[in-house]
Amino acid sequence: MKPFEIMKASQIACCFEVGSFKPGNVHKNRDYDDIKYHHFISSGIAFGDVVHDACMHQNNIGNYIKKAVIESKRWSPTNANLGIIMLHLPISIAASKIGEFDENLLKKETKLITKSTSVYDAISVYDAIEIALAFVDSPKEGPDLKNKNAKQELINKNLTLYDVFKISSSWDNISKEWTENFKISYKGYNLIKEYYEELNNINLSVTKTFINLLSEYPDTLIARKKGIDISKMVSEKAKGVLNDFTKENVIDFDKFLSKDGNKLNPGTTADLIASSLLIFLLDRISSEKTIIY
Numbered sequence: 001m002k003p004f005e006i007m008k009a010s011q012i013a014c015c016f017e018v019g020s021f022k023p024g025n026v027h028k029n030r031d032y033d034d035i036k037y038h039h040f041i042s043s044g045i046a047f048g049d050v051v052h053d054a055c056m057h058q059n060n061i062g063n064y065i066k067k068a069v070i071e072s073k074r075w076s077p078t079n080a081n082l083g084i085i086m087l088h089l090p091i092s093i094a095a096s097k098i099g100e101f102d103e104n105l106l107k108k109e110t111k112l113i114t115k116s117t118s119v120y121d122a123i124s125v126y127d128a129i130e131i132a133l134a135f136v137d138s139p140k141e142g143p144d145l146k147n148k149n150a151k152q153e154l155i156n157k158n159l160t161l162y163d164v165f166k167i168s169s170s171w172d173n174i175s176k177e178w179t180e181n182f183k184i185s186y187k188g189y190n191l192i193k194e195y196y197e198e199l200n201n202i203n204l205s206v207t208k209t210f211i212n213l214l215s216e217y218p219d220t221l222i223a224r225k226k227g228i229d230i231s232k233m234v235s236e237k238a239k240g241v242l243n244d245f246t247k248e249n250v251i252d253f254d255k256f257l258s259k260d261g262n263k264l265n266p267g268t269t270a271d272l273i274a275s276s277l278l279i280f281l282l283d284r285i286s287s288e289k290t291i292i293y
Contacts, residue, residue: 014044
């Protein structure tokens with residue numbers, strides 16, 4: 001697939017993700033004190049040129065993740081798109097290695113990319129996390145980003161980026177995507193595809209997909225900030241909304257998540273929607289003259 005088309009799919013996926021109503025998250029009619037709607041729009045568009053370059057060169061993925069974070073941070077003062085960047089780059093590079101869209105071929109290429117990373121990719125991603133000022137806990141094992149010797153430990157232990165994500169996959173769904181070949185992202189893509197055919201509305205399709213994924217996969221950002229039991233409780237509530245999917249129930253769920261006493265933000269699930277949308281748009285590029293009606 002063509003690098004410019006992949007770049008546009010990445011940028012548009014970022015815009016569709018934040019532009020659609022996802023309970024508990026920033027959207028067009030709600031900012032949070034520390035992160036705002038326009039931060040997601042500007043930073044999601046800003047790293048597009050890095051996606052294009054990565055597709056042209058098809059190597060050094062850690063370095064491109066770092067470059068994308070640097071470019072994103074130029075346009076947004078907050079950590080808006082670190083998780084999305086970590087998901088979009090391998091999928092985008094994989095897409096650049098195939099001709100027409102084919103889900104199985106794309107899966108094959110994403111697996112090859114994640115399995116062939118280096119120690120230097122890991123170091124670059126540690127740099128990217130520091131630049132993004134991302135919320136991270138000290139790991140139960142492996143090099144601690146908060147430790148000044150962490151990068152040297154990566155070298156000493158010969159830990160690749162895949163190895164690092166393998167360590168953190170037990171508590172972070174972005175890492176788990178890398179080690180399980182983007183299982184949730186591909187599921188999200190198929191859900192968006194199904195709902196779009198049913199509803200003929202991209203925003204509503206995204207909302208329903210978000211609630212579906214959240215109902216099955218407890219959000220790991222909530223788990224890190226509030227604990228796993230709270231995260232599982234949110235997933236149970238999402239399951240109820242999915243089983244009775246009405247506008248009123250979706251709005252009530254959003255009110256519950258975002259009220260002052262809770263502030264439960266399923267941010268990891270939002271990132272997974274962005275990668276699901278990227279795959280969906282890559283598919284649409286190959287199959288439609290008008291990509292979104």
